[in-house]
Amino acid sequence: MSARVTATGPALEAIERLQAEHGAVAFFQSGGCCDGSSPMCLRVDEMPPGPNDVLLGEVGRAPVYIDSEQDRRWGQPELVIDVAPGAATSFSLEGALDLHFVSRSPAAVAADDGHEPR
């Protein structure tokens, strides 16, 4: 399987900090209201992936999943996990660091200096 997900440098640093504090983590791409569209970072043992989750790849040893129907409806996009300042309101772990992860497209990231996908 070719990986459909990468992460920016700042996102990888945040993932490392979260792993140091919580152990292994995983991402689940969210949808819907409020913080929908964000990738949620959870402890890996907190929510086991279900039969309808698609593994997109790994970033910084963290697996990234998306719901299969959501994946189809989003057109099976390539995602770049990035991070931005400010806590989201969801249960995603990086809120405690006053950060929130963002799913971006490779084109949008490439257009943004200093955030080269890795």
Added chain:
Amino acid sequence: MATVQTPIAFEAPGRPGSPVELKPRYENFIGGKWVPPSGGEYNENLSPVTGKPFCEVPRSTPDDIELALDAAHAARDAWGETSLTERAAVLNKIADAIERNHEMLAVAETWENGKPIRETLAADIPLAADHFRYFAGAIRAEEGSIAEIDKDTVAYHYREPLGVVGQIIPFNFPLLMAAWKIAPALAGGNCTVVKPASPTPWSILKLAELIEDIVPGGVINVVNGPGGEVGRALASSRRIAKVAFTGETVTGRLIMQYAAQNIIPSTTELGGKSPNVFFEDVMAADDEFFDKALEGLVLYAFNKGEVCTCPSRALIQESIYDAFMDRALERVGAIKLGHPLDPETQIGPQVSQAQLEKVESYVQIGRDEGAEVLIGGERAHHDGELEGGYYYEPTVLKGRNEMRVFQEEIFGPVLAVTTFRDEADALRIANDTMYGLGAGVWTRDMSRAFRMGRGIRAGRVWTNCYHLYPAHASFGGYKQSGVGRETHKMMLDHYTQTKCVLVSYDPHALGFF
């Protein structure tokens, strides 16, 4: 779109002449008292209007959730045994307090969330009061049942409180969604621990100040802090008997998983991508009805699109598309952007920088997918104190339902428009989504309206109207939009459990042993 420069009718909280008194720092509301967070840490609370902090709120820890649960459990027996007369009276007094402080709460809510004052004055605050009154009335009219099993055996069914519930409130209607959740919980005889959304922690504390002498201590508790710590601690606690959540799908799924682990019920409302369907006959006359239909399309900009049921997909019959959109875009172009405390303003800032960036990124995704920007598509810039706020232009994209901007909730003032051929095509496109929260149907043909209303797979189909949220009309999702209903007395089923006392009046043994 030009910046509106009319005078501001309401002063921001804490400023001279403002109806809202502002303290530099707020505490958690636990057991009827103001309790500092046990870790002693606070967060700055930003107003989206300016992007600047205006007060501090607790950055609580799981210990504070335990304190709130202690207070709620201490209060639960007495509150659960309160007569329905007294319980309803408390709910009515909350409604009276909201009504007496209508302007104060509206200004607080506008400053907290960025929604225009015309909306908070006319919708958020009066509806919040009405939902308390509705459940005060509904609970008075509730009764159990008696079933005669045979001539000597009777089953008595009682509705009993669940005990202590956990409720997690979204940022888009901080007070109204709190009212939607707290009112039925209290009516059912439960005590609640409420976790407000991180971007909007404060306006509910202004409500708590109003009701601290009305509601017995411990019946309503409010704890602020990061969702990943305190929200999680609340939702996963063994000490709650039910959890209610409004938010995104992964946290919703996590909450349902915690509920499964603790074997308690959950209700979740997880958003949508609601279709708003306009049939050609809306243009059969250029009359009041057509004017209403045009407004129905523009309602996507209500609360700057931060509504779970935002009518964010407009499906327009191809025979009228050009003529209809000419008129509709004229209406969108007339939307007044500006200071949300100005009563003329129709659209204020998004709730946070993060939400603003999400809106921007989706418009870019739409452009990259080949959607055409019919109007808007940029950040809106305002001068003066609004310069640092999170403003976006009302935007309309034209494209196809297969595009991501038609499939995912943007939660901003962005409408995705497409066309359909006939009724069957309209129904197919309307249902071609993983969500099913709201929908709108506009037609003068009530037979067609009836068929569409039943055919659309969504929990609420507004017919020749949109964005009405009266108490006594149920609200909730089909498909991935969540589980459970709100704003209707059926919600008392979600906040009570049934006790059957099965009584034999027969003096004789069964004879088995």
